[in-house]
Amino acid sequence: MPISLGFGPADLARCRFAVSPAFETLSAVRDATGPQGPGAHGRWLESVRPALPGLGLEPIVLLQPRRGYTPDFLAPPPTAPVGDFDAELTRIAATPAPVVRREIELALRSAPPGSRDTPTGRLLLGDPAEVLSLLTQLIRAAWQTLVAPHWPRVRALLEADVAYQSRRLAEGGLDALFADLHPTVHWTGDTLVRDPGGDEHHDLDGRGLILMPSAFKWDEVIVITDPPWQPTLVYPARGLGNTFEPRRGTPAAALTKLVGRTRAHLLTGLDEPTSTSRLAHRHALALGTVSEHLGVLRDAGMVVGERHRHEIRYRRTELGDRVVRGR
Numbered sequence: 001m002p003i004s005l006g007f008g009p010a011d012l013a014r015c016r017f018a019v020s021p022a023f024e025t026l027s028a029v030r031d032a033t034g035p036q037g038p039g040a041h042g043r044w045l046e047s048v049r050p051a052l053p054g055l056g057l058e059p060i061v062l063l064q065p066r067r068g069y070t071p072d073f074l075a076p077p078p079t080a081p082v083g084d085f086d087a088e089l090t091r092i093a094a095t096p097a098p099v100v101r102r103e104i105e106l107a108l109r110s111a112p113p114g115s116r117d118t119p120t121g122r123l124l125l126g127d128p129a130e131v132l133s134l135l136t137q138l139i140r141a142a143w144q145t146l147v148a149p150h151w152p153r154v155r156a157l158l159e160a161d162v163a164y165q166s167r168r169l170a171e172g173g174l175d176a177l178f179a180d181l182h183p184t185v186h187w188t189g190d191t192l193v194r195d196p197g198g199d200e201h202h203d204l205d206g207r208g209l210i211l212m213p214s215a216f217k218w219d220e221v222i223v224i225t226d227p228p229w230q231p232t233l234v235y236p237a238r239g240l241g242n243t244f245e246p247r248r249g250t251p252a253a254a255l256t257k258l259v260g261r262t263r264a265h266l267l268t269g270l271d272e273p274t275s276t277s278r279l280a281h282r283h284a285l286a287l288g289t290v291s292e293h294l295g296v297l298r299d300a301g302m303v304v305g306e307r308h309r310h311e312i313r314y315r316r317t318e319l320g321d322r323v324v325r326g327r
Contacts, residue, residue, distance in 0.1 A: 002193045002194060002195040002196060002199070003193070003194045003195075003199075003200045003201075003202075003223050004191050004192065004193045004194075004200070004201045004202070005191065005192045005193075005201075005202055005203075005204055005209065005223070005225075005231065005233075006190060006191050006201065006202065006203040006204060007174075007190045007191065007192065007204055007209075008190070008203070008204065008205070008206060010206035010208070011204040011205075011206060011207065011208045011209065012174070012208075013208070014206070014207065014208020014209070014230075015174075015208050015209045015210075015211065016081075016208070016209075016210060016211070017081065017162045017165065017166065017210075017211050017212070017213070018078040018079075018080070018081055018082075018083070018210050018211075018212050019078065019081065019082045019083060019155070019158045019159070019162070019212065019213065020075060020078040020083045020088065020212060021083050021084070021085040021088060021143065021147065021151070022074070022075040022076070022083065022085065022088040022089065022092065022139065022143075023075040023078070023212070023214065023217075023234070024147055024154065024214060024215060024216050025075075025085075025139060025142050025143045025146065025147050026060070026064065026070070026074055026075050026139070026142075027214055027216035027217040028048075028142065028146040028147050028216040029057055029060050029061065029064065029142050029146065030061075030064050030216070031045070031216050031218070032045065032048055032049065032052060032146055033052065033057065033061050034066070040218070040240050040241040040243060040244060040265075040268075040269055040282065041216075041218070041244065042244070042268070043244040044150060044244050047149075048145060048146050051145050055138070055141050055142060055145060056138065056141075057138055057141075057142060058120045059120055059123060059124055059131075059134065059135060059138060060074070060135065060138055060139070060142065062107075062108075062111055062115060062118075062120050062121065062124065063104065063107045063108075063111075063124070063135075064107075065107065065110040065111050065112075067110065068107070068109070068110020068111070069103075069106045069107050069109070069110050070107060071100075071103035071104060071106070071107050072103060072226070072228060072229060073092060073095040073099055073100060073103055074092065074135065074139070075088070075092075076088060076091045076092060076228070077210065077228060077229040077230055077232065078210065078212070081162075082155070082158075082159065085143055085148075089136060089139060089140060089143075092132075092135075092136055092139065093132065093133075093136045095132055097128035097129055097132070098128070100128040100129075100131060100132050101128045104124050104125070104128075104131070105125075108121060108124065108125075147216075150244075153243055153244070154215045154216075154243065157213075157215055157237050157239060157240065157243050158213050158214075158215060158237055160238075160239065161213040161237040161238045161239065162213060164238060164284075165177055165180075165181065165211065165213075165238075168180055174187055174192075175187055178192060181211075181235055182221050182235045182236065182281060183275065183277040183278050183281060184196075184220070184221050185221055185233070185235065192209075192233070194221050194223055194233070202225045202231065204231055207230055207231055208230065208231070209230070209231050209232065209233060210229075210230050210231070210232040210233070211232075211233050211235070212232055212233065212234045212235070213234075213235060213236070213237035213238070214234050214235065214236060214237060215236075215237050215240060215243060217234055217235075217236060218236045218240055218282075219236070220236075221233065221234065221235045221236070222234045236281070236282070238281055238282075238284045239282075239283065239284030240282050240283075241265045241266075241269045241279075241282040241283040241284075254326065255267070255268070255323060255324065255326070258323075259297075262283070262285070262289075262293055263293050263296065263297055265283055266279060266283065266290065266293055266294065266297065267297060267302060267303065267316065267320055267323070267324060268324050269282060269283070270303060270314060270315055270316045270320070271316075272315070273306065273308065273313035273314065273315040274313055274314060274315075275308075275311045275312065275313050275314075276290050276291055276294065276311075276312065276314070277311075279294075279314070294314055297320070298314075301317060301319050301320075302316065302317055302319055302320035302323060303315065303316055303317060303320055304317050
């Protein structure tokens, strides 16, 4: 079932784009400590995983359940078009103790059973001021290790997405913007719908909407409606598949020489069955271009398309897997 957001005249004037380094950092922690993401993140994962054991990120991991509530204070709503990490961390460190305790309690309710009684759970339920100090230090360490070395490229990706979407908005209004924002989002009348995920409707009531592209929240569009956030739509940035280029001398670099940059990106990004529209968004390509390249890869026996309900999803074949792995 969908989640929908109802717009009024005042909301149209309060739509804005924003980029949050703190939010990207929390999402990077999820990616680095959870199931492997798309092939686009492979080089990044290889570079950061050796440092993960020394970071001690278990408290942040526990507070970010795969499904459920994550404390809002860990990544406050962005106030600037492109946030400054140190400024955002200062806001996190200023969170009142009662808010820290209440939001941690909510997050632990979504955590796996028995999490409260683990050493990490008991640590998080300690003195809120001490817990906040620890979490602030961990977020800074995660930023410095997982995100900061790659931030110039990530920021360029996010700013390019904002520039593209802003141009769509200027040229065709909300109809044009939301028609191309993400395959799971569409605009109907005065309502924005994200499908699937829940069965909720929220009227914006003059609060407007923050549109926040993300490089590390790659797997879905999320909708935030609870205070202190201004209503926010976080969506995977357009062109994510081109962000982390393969190193020279690696199998991925050799694959690029063999089949071309675009087909190599499409092939390495097919770690799970994916529709043409999602591939077009991920790689910032036209649908027709994606279809043409997939046709070549299919004829070469490297991918196959399979029907899933109303769409065709492509996946790598055994040959495609062997080519991607350089075997």
